[in-house]
Amino acid sequence: xxxxxxxxxxxxxxxxxxxxxxxxxxxxxxxxxxEVLGHAANASAEDMNAAVGAAQxxxxxxxxxxxxxxxxxxxxxxxxxxxxxxEELRAITVAEVGAPVMLTSGxxxxxxxxxxxxxxxxxxxxxxxxxxxxxxxxxxxxxxxxRREAVGVVGAITPWxxxxxxxxxxxxxxxxxxxxxxxxxxxxxxxxxAALGPLIAEHTDIPAGVLNIVTSDDHTLGARLVExxxxxxxxxxxxxxxxxxxxxxxxxxxxxxxxxxxxKSAAIxxxxxxxxxxxxxxxxxxxxxxxxxxxxxxxxxxxRAAYDxxxxxxxxxxxxxxxxxxxxxxxxxxxxxxxxxxxxVERYLDIARAEGGRIVVGGGRxxxxxxxxxxxxTLIAGLGNTATVAQEEIFGPVLVVIPxxxxxxxxxxxxxxxxxxxxxxWGADSERVDRVVSGVRTGTLSVNGGLWYHADAPFGGYKQxxxxxxxxxAGFEEYLETKLIATPA
Ligand code: NAD
Numbered sequence: 001x002x003x004x005x006x007x008x009x010x011x012x013x014x015x016x017x018x019x020x021x022x023x024x025x026x027x028x029x030x031x032x033x034x035e036v037l038g039h040a041a042n043a044s045a046e047d048m049n050a051a052v053g054a055a056q057x058x059x060x061x062x063x064x065x066x067x068x069x070x071x072x073x074x075x076x077x078x079x080x081x082x083x084x085x086x087e088e089l090r091a092i093t094v095a096e097v098g099a100p101v102m103l104t105s106g107x108x109x110x111x112x113x114x115x116x117x118x119x120x121x122x123x124x125x126x127x128x129x130x131x132x133x134x135x136x137x138x139x140x141x142x143x144x145x146x147r148r149e150a151v152g153v154v155g156a157i158t159p160w161x162x163x164x165x166x167x168x169x170x171x172x173x174x175x176x177x178x179x180x181x182x183x184x185x186x187x188x189x190x191x192x193x194a195a196l197g198p199l200i201a202e203h204t205d206i207p208a209g210v211l212n213i214v215t216s217d218d219h220t221l222g223a224r225l226v227e228x229x230x231x232x233x234x235x236x237x238x239x240x241x242x243x244x245x246x247x248x249x250x251x252x253x254x255x256x257x258x259x260x261x262x263x264k265s266a267a268i269x270x271x272x273x274x275x276x277x278x279x280x281x282x283x284x285x286x287x288x289x290x291x292x293x294x295x296x297x298x299x300x301x302x303x304r305a306a307y308d309x310x311x312x313x314x315x316x317x318x319x320x321x322x323x324x325x326x327x328x329x330x331x332x333x334x335x336x337x338x339x340x341x342x343x344x345v346e347r348y349l350d351i352a353r354a355e356g357g358r359i360v361v362g363g364g365r366x367x368x369x370x371x372x373x374x375x376x377x378t379l380i381a382g383l384g385n386t387a388t389v390a391q392e393e394i395f396g397p398v399l400v401v402i403p404x405x406x407x408x409x410x411x412x413x414x415x416x417x418x419x420x421x422x423x424x425x426w427g428a429d430s431e432r433v434d435r436v437v438s439g440v441r442t443g444t445l446s447v448n449g450g451l452w453y454h455a456d457a458p459f460g461g462y463k464q465x466x467x468x469x470x471x472x473x474a475g476f477e478e479y480l481e482t483k484l485i486a487t488p489a
Contacts, residue, residue, distance in 0.1 A: 004092065005038060005092055008025070009021075009041055011041050011198075012047055012213060013212055015208050016054075016201060016209060017208070021042040021043045022043060022044025023042040023216070024042050025039035026039060026190070028040055028096055028189070030095050030098070031097075031335040031373045032098050032327075033371050037096060041194070042215070042217055043216040045221065048182075048216075048224050048225060052182055052225070052228050052230050052231060054209035055154075055180040055181065055210070056180070058207055058208065064178060064207055065179070068176075074204050074210075075176060077205060078196075078204050079116035079117060079120070080203075081199045082196075082199060088195070089109060090104045092192060092195055093108055093164065096190075097163060098335040098337060098372075099326055101329060101331070102330075102331070107165050109164050112167075112169060115169065115172060115455040115471070118172070119173050122473065122476050126476070131145055142486040143486070143488075145486075147485060148481070149481045150479065151177075151256060151480065152180075154170075154181045154232065154234075155182050155225040155226065156170040156235045157225065157246070158184070159237055160337050161289070161293060163185060167183060169470050170183070173470075173478070175210065176476060180211070180212075182225060183214070184215075184216065184222050185213070186238075187215075190215035190216075194215050196213060222242075223245065228253075229253040231253075231255060233256040234256070234258070235478070235479075237259075237261075237294075238261065239261065240393075240419070246259065258467065258470075260459075260470055261421075261464060261466045262294060262421070263419045264298060264390070264392065265295060265442065267301065268410045268436055269301065270410070270427030270429075270432065270436065273428060273448075275310050278426035279401075283379065286318075287321045287333040288333065289333070291333075291377075291394070291396045291397035291398060292395055294393075297424050298394065298399060299390050299402055299414075299417075300399055300400070301413050301414060302402070303403070307381075311379070311401050318362065321397075333397055335373045336374070336395075341373065344395070344396075345394055345395070345398065346364070348388070348398065349398070351389060352380050352388070355388060357380045357400075360379040361379040362378030362397070362398075363376065364376060375397060378396075378397060378398045379401065380398065380401070381400075383402065385402050391417065393419070408439075411439035414442075419463060419465045420443060420462030421443060421460075421461040422444040422446075423440055423444070423445050423446070424446040424447070425437055425446075433448075441462045442461070442465070443460045444459055444460075455471060455472070456473070458470070
């Protein structure tokens with residue numbers, strides 16, 4: 001396909017060396033065409049073992065954790081070499097992820113590369129020590145200093161939907177904080193991670209073993225990483241169900257777990273909002289990248305009196321969006337990642353019908369597309385908030401519109417979910433909007449279309465959407481330990 005990804009198989013990066021996988025190779029598929037793009041190294045349990053060993057050795061035997069200026073330099077090199085290879089990376093991303101090419105100038109590629117600057121800058125400017133001054137206990141006066149240090153070896157396990165964003169939002173801060181890392185990307189998108197291997201080995205001064213990349217089609221390698229007692233911390237993004245296994249697996253060695261999990265976020269449209277505008281915006285956003293975003297607002301709560309107006313506006317917006325070839329500049333809704341994911345979305349559409357839902361727009365595979373895992377942008381009406389499709393994460397371009405009666409009911413319904421990742425509030429009265437914002441139990445909220453994604457903005461979930469925050473200073477501090485040093489004063 002291009003220089004970064006030889007079709008016969010990208011290598012693993014272990015201990016600074018590009019090596020083949022002990023279990024051969026596995027195929028990576030173009031979800032828009034169903035063609036095999038090529039192959040990636042399939043790591044064995046021994047490879048994972050070696051990667052953890054390399055990370056542990058690099059942490060113990062190099063100055064990486066003690067030299068923030070060098071870490072900043074290396075992260076800027078990584079950013080720059082990714083920028084130097086941007087068109088190759090873009091081609092990989094569109095082909096392997098099925099990501100609409102327009103999103104690669106934002107969160108699918110260029111955004112997260114730029115965000116490495118934030119991590120590099122933090123390594124240089126962060127206050128690693130805080131002087132608490134002196135205090136007296138039992139007649140002894142002591143000067144106390146709080147020092148922040150790297151946690152150690154970090155295992156990073158990531159999903160396929162925004163692979164660069166999630167890989168780099170973990171690797172950047174973890175490295176900036178002085179940790180060494182083993183990155184295990186999702187089996188569906190190995191090339192996005194593997195492409196970094198040659199860039200790191202050949203264009204950066206990142207010491208051998210500081211960052212290891214282990215691609216595999218075997219989920220149990222992720223579990224192995226979680227359970228390895230030499231790993232000090234797991235940073236995981238994926239489904240809530242897998243997050244539970246990660247937490248359970250990490251408990252044997254009581255390692256720190258940082259979890260970014262699923263969502264079923266609500267857009268609350270208040271009765272003084274521009275109902276049609278809010279409904280079209282919400283519908284459009286659910287179709288982006290075929291709805292494969294954890295933070296998308298896939299439940300739209302609208303005042304009962306404005307229900308028909310909101311459904312009509314959302315229907316108009318969604319019927320104008322075609323699930324299409326992601327390489328076309330105008331495409332916003334590409335394919336789903338896999339046949340398995342498409343089956344899952346279709347199962348949810350069947351459940352919606354069986355529970356009495358009305359499919360207003362979409363509801364299946366687009367006509368004229370016999371290749372590719374496409375699903376039409378879909379609008380479901382006629383169901384309440386306890387319906388399966390309003391409670392469970394579908395991860396497809398599907399919006400459910402639900403009526404409410406009064407602001408308190410809207411807040412109640414928004415919170416009637418096991419998740420608490422994101423959401424939006426639409427309204428004309430800022431005090432009223434703020435009361436609703438205060439009532440909603442989620443980690444991120446957009447007001448009247450505000451965009452929250454940025455390197456300095458912490459992102460993460462309440463409830464079963466996760467533990468901890470990614471990005472921002474909070475996302476950097478997840479990767480730090482705290483050491484208190486007391487000296488007689
Ligand atoms: P997934 O949970 O199936 O897999 C995620 C990763 O975990 C993959 O690398 C997989 O190989 C690995 N894995 C699977 N089983 C494991 C185990 N037992 N132990 C350790 N690792 C294991 O998720 P997915 O289908 O790849 O991604 C979609 C999910 O990710 C959705 O639920 C979505 O909401 C969530 N997500 C959350 C965020 C967020 O920031 N909150 C962002 C993107 C995606």
